[in-house]
Amino acid sequence: MDQPALIRICAADALADGGAGVRFRVAVGGLATSAFVVRHQGKIFGYLNRCAHVATELDWLEGAFFDADAEWLMCSTHGALYDPATGHCIGGACLGHGGLRALDIVEQDRGVYWRPDAVVLPIEPSPPD
Secondary structure (H helix, E strand, O other), X not given: OOOOOOEEEEEHXXXXXXXXXXXXXXXXXXXXXXXXEEEEOOEEEEEEOOOOOOOOOOOOOOOOOEOOOOOOEXXXXXXXXXXXXXXXXXXXXXXXXXXXXXXXXXXEOOEEEEEOOOOEEOOOOOOOO
């Protein structure tokens, strides 16, 4: 079975280590939601933008996913902390609720790309009027 095509998110240099992330739209269960990519310790990671504690977006300002020390991903609503490399909850309100839903992210040819899976899909374009 062929893998889904890669979808470009942004240029690789748009993501500074520990800096602002880039948000993009995806569909889960037929509903549009946001996802994001960040660079941490030289590698790029991507997740659904949904806290494990309460299904709210993590960033309080668009792209602000890291804590003040740029060490952990932090939910701005309740302070849940996640490991940027794994999405696992490491402290706060998310304890006992799981972690972030990881996405298949590829960095190649100076770009950052996402490969959809069976659950997280591209948003279908609206049909023309």
